Amino acid sequence: MPATIFTERSSFLDEMIRLEGRGDEIPRGTCSCKGEEPLLYRCKDCFGVEMVCRACILQRHVHNPLHRVELLGLRIQLGHNPGETCYNPEPAAGDDFVVIDVHGIHEIGLDFCGCETAQIHYKQLIRARWFPATTLNPQTAATFALMEFFHLLTFESKVSAYEFYHSIARRTDNTGTTPIRDRYSAFMRMVRQWRHLKMLKRAGRGHDPSGVDATSAGECAVLCPACPHPGKNLPEGWEDASHDIRWKYALFLAIDANFRLKRKLVSSDNVDPSLNAGSCYFVEENAYKQYLSERGCEPQEKSSCVSHNAVNMADTKSSRGLAATGVGTVDCARHDMKLPNGVGDLQKGERYLNMDYLVFSVMVGFAVVVFNLSYDIACQWHKKLWPRMASMPPRLHLTDRDNKTIRFFVPKFHLNAHVQSCQTAFSFNFGKNVGRTDGEAPERGWANINRVASSTKEMGPGTCRDTLDDHFSDWNWKKVTMLGQRMLRKVKEASRRAKLHREELSELQRSIPASSLSVWKLEIEAWEEDSTQPNPFESRVIPMTQAAVRRQLAEKEAVDLQAGVDVSLHADISPSLLIASGIDLQDQQRRLAADISALGQHATDIQKTKIFNQSNALQRRLDMWAQIQVLYMPAVAPIRAMEDACRSEGTAALKPESFQLRLPSQLAPHLPCNQQLRECEWELRYAQAHDALNDVRQHIRLFTHLNTFRTANVRGQRASTRARTALNLAEQKKRASKAKYDAARDALTALAPLLGKFGWTDIMRPLGWTDMRPMGDFIQGQSEGTRDIPWIWKTPGVLQDNDEGLQDCLRIEWCKARAQEARWSEELLLLLEEMQRVLMFLTWQGTWWSGLASARHQERLADSEGSRAYANRQSALREAMAEKFRQRWAIVPAVVAAELDDDGTLDIADTDSTMLTIEGPPPLAVED
Structure with missing residues (x-):
């Protein structure tokens, strides 16, 4: 990289901005055709910058609709418009000037202007929209059209300069018969200079009177309009806002490292310094x-959480043959944008030494008072952060730290790799005033930038950093342009989810005594204010052992067996006992059917004998019960007689497990039946459904405890087999309880219209397999912040059995449900605040660009016109973006209002009422 680029870059930048105006065409009042039409047109793809009238521009492009111009064999005259004569031409040395454009690599004859008013050679090239490869006797140039095309192409396809250049060379000649001069090195130099100058131009450095050399740290970065920027998009007096409002002005930072972006040990900063x-x-x-060299020998602290490689292996990561093992970055955690001075090379893994420097380089640039920091090793990294800050350069020290609120989180996807205590203490799901932030912003950016890793790892240090800077700017700019649709989509989702989880929490609270709720609320509020208080999201009950679970299963079996044996029928049976006995017999039928199904094809004689005995005993009970049933339900007699007649005619004998009991719920509605019997069955079935649902909950908890215990403690084939047997037994019990509940609910469904029963379906809902899961579990497609609570845990009376383990589970689930509702409500308020900030930032930026239009005094009219034209175009662009966003977001108040509760649980008044109604100019038709 020639040293002259540092001294001449201001001149290059001025010339590029000059092209935004008419340049040397200002004095000329008439077109070369001598017509009277004004000079309003010029072609950016034609050679030169000549202004022509409408008739001429149409005539010149009749045969060039796609503008494919062959330059070979032409002699180009710089410094004058086509057709004008230069009286002192200076031919390029060798008469073989090389021009690279989108159609090929061309060798042309070129004359520089040598008149008294002629500009230096490289300026003549720039004014013709050709970018010179050097400032000293240039022999190679690339058209602006080519540079702009490559610039965008490398952003979208991540094509390398090598691949692009040789594609252009093959387009020039794809046969190898025509020699083409190698200008790859020159092209690489032009690309790098082009990137740098474009960055300065878009940052307004060409308009600043202090000049390019006065550019400050991070000044050329594309800023996130939705992040808080004091003086740009925050309301007056924001720093004095109360704590219950100040959280909306927090800056969310996401910290991460990428080891795909390594760089080989080639070149040096002396040979290849960064232009940026x-x-x-x-x-x-x-x-x-310098900072790293002074403290590079300090050992890395070891992790006391899980074995984080980022922590424990930081000092041992191989760096052989590498100048950088990767890069560390600090991103905007909510909008996925890179932040100014938030990126740096890593020399030996992800050391605290490097990451601390990057984090504080970002934080000192934001004069906010609330920071939420996300890092996948935050549980370890934050412990001695402030002592480490004290040993950093003074310019990186946070001032007035006592008045700042700084909180630490672990990204949601990485959180499960931590120990249980970290999963609650550093969770975005449970932390207050963070909305639905996930902290995974850097990961999404890596998917985009990793595609350039194969190119950047071969570059020198300065070229690599400048190239990545350019790609990060493009990533940020695309994010800015998409804020309108992204934030509208998020508001719609947050409004819907906030309402859904408010209803979910309200439904859960109806099943919990008010006294328990008040105690739990005090506990979680205390923890939210002071994290040293007992964590309400952690269990306080000693988990069950495998032996205890087996004992409970055995006791349950004994109770079921006793209930089945104690069924006694006699002639004096009462109506209620008749129905109760029938329901018990139905349970025994299901049990027998299940035992037969589990018998298998190769059952032993003992197993078969046991089944036969059960079947015979059940048949005797069924016969006795059926005799009594006819006394109370005469309508059953003809049905039984018909069934007996069918069997006597050769039909297979009726198996006891298939015997139709013909209880009142199983009779057709038109058949006569005593209403008292129906009432008896309703009451018994309703109680049976409650009992069965309670059994389902108990078996789910037992199965979960067994499975957790097996995963954590069971090793070896024998122990695993015994644990699997216990799990299978718990699963069978759960399925049997479900079948019992389904039968009870079917009976209730049949009896309800006959008895005029209503409202019971809100409590006794259909029981699906997805409902039979623990309270803290969620199905596919759900996450901690979007999952719902199975309805079986929200029915009234869940806590009535005084089960300590169940109460502890329900308390944790209530805390999580409360956190889910709070996070979605916070997310909605944060989004509304961020929308307001975006509009304010774009309005401020438009005004800032307008001020730059005349900030720098230009002696020549062409220079000042170009400067004004570019600044005004940028200002108009921001105004148009703000207006476009404002129009797109006009429906937001209606969307939010539609999801609010009648009692106004979420108060939109907490957000600035002027949101989305900022006064501004009408939309302008401008080109980005």
Whole structure:
């Protein structure tokens, strides 16, 4: 990289901005055709910048609709418009100037203007919209159209300069018969300079009177409009807001490292320095390396959580043949954008030494008072952060730290890799005032930037950093342009989810005594204010052992067996006892059917004998019960007689497990039946459904405890087999309880219209397999923040059995449900606040660009016109974006209002009422 680019870049930048105006065409009042039409047109793809009238521009492009111009064999005259004569031409040395454009690599004859008013050669090239490869006797140039095309192509396809250049060369000649001069090195130099100059131009550095050399750290980065920027998009007096409001002005930072973006040990900073020099996303290299060299020998602390490789292996990561093992970054956690001075090379893994420097380089640039930091090793990294800050350069110290609120979180996807205590203490799901932030913003950015890793790892240090800076800027800009649709989609989702989880929490609370709720609420509020208080999301009950679960299963079997044996029928049976006995017999039928189904094809004689005995005993009970049933339900007699007649005619003998009891719920509605019997069955079935549902809950908990115990403690084939047997038994019990509940509910469904029963279906709902899961579990497609609570845990009376384990589970589930509702409500308020900030930022930025239009005094009219044209275009662009967003978000108040509870649980008044109604100019038709 020639040293002259540092001294001449201001001149290059001025010339590029000059092209935004008419340049040397200002004095010329008439077109070369001598017509009277004004000079309003010029072609960006034609050679030169000549202004022509409408008739001429149409005529010149009749045969060039796609504008494919062959330059070979032409002699180009710079410094004058086509057709004008230069009286002192200066031919390029060798008469073989090389021009690279989108159609090929061309060798042309080129004359520089040598008149008294002629500009230096590289300026003549730039004014013709050709970018020179050097400032000293240039022999190669690339058209602006080519540079712009490659610039966008490399963003979208991540094509390398090598691949692009050789594609252009093959387009010039794809046969190898025509020699083509190799200008790849020159093209690489032009690409790098083009990126740097475009960055300065878009940052307004060409309009600043202090000049390019006065560019400050991070000034050229594309800022996130939705993040809080004091003086730009925050209301007056925001710093004095109360604590219950201040959280909306927090900055969310996401910290991560990427080891795909490594760089080989080639070149050096002396040979290949960065042109950006800390003015964009990478920190300034000299100060960064000096800090690392002074403290590089400090050992890395070991992790006391799980074995985080990022912590424990930081000092041992292989760096052989590498100048950088990767990069560390600090992103905007809510909007996925890279932050100014938040990127730096890693020399030996993800050391605290590197990451601390990057984090504080970002934080000192934001004068906010609330920071929420997300890092996959935050549980360890934050422990000695402030002592480490004290040993950093003074410019990186946070001032007035006592008045700042700084909280630490672990990204949601990474959280499950931590120990249980970290999963609650550092969770975005349970932390207050963070909305639905997930902390995984860097991961989404890596998917985009990793595709350039194969190119950047071969680059020198300065070229690599400048290239990544350029890609990060494009990533940020695309995020800015998509804020309108992304934030509208998020508001719609947050409004819907906030309402859904409010209803979910309200439904759960109806099943919990008010006294328990008041105690739990005090506990969780105390923990939210002071994390040293007992964590309400952690269990306080000693988990069951495998032996205890087996004992409970055995006791349950004994109770069931006793209930089945104690069925006694006699002639004096009462109506209620008749129905109760029938329901018990139905249970025994299901049990027998299940035993037969589990018998298998190779059952032993003992197993078969046991089944036969059960079947015979059940048949005797059924016969006795059927005789009594006819006394109370005469309508059953003809049905039984018909069934007996069918069997006597050769039909297979009726098996006891298939015997139709013909209880009142099983009779057709038109058949006569005593209403008292129906009432008796209703009451018994309703109680049976409650009992069965309670059994389902108990068996779910037992199965969960067994499975947890097996995963954590059981090793070896024998122990695993015994544990699997116990799990299978618990699963069978759960399925049997479900079948019992389904039968009871079917009976209730049949009896309800006959007895005029209503409202019971709100409590006794259909029981699906997805409902039979623990309270803290969720099905596929759900996450901690979107999952629902199975309805079986929200029915009235769940806590009436005084089960300590169940109460503890329900308390934790209530805390989680409360957190879910709070996070979605916070997310909605944060989004509304961020929308307001986006509009304010774009309005401020438009005004800022308008001020730059005349900020720098230009001696020549062409220069000042170009400067004004570009600044005004950028200002109009921001105004148009703000208006477009404002129009897109006009439906937001109606969307939010539609999801509010009648009692106004979520008060939209907490957000600035002027949101989405900022006064501004009408939308302008401008080109981005």
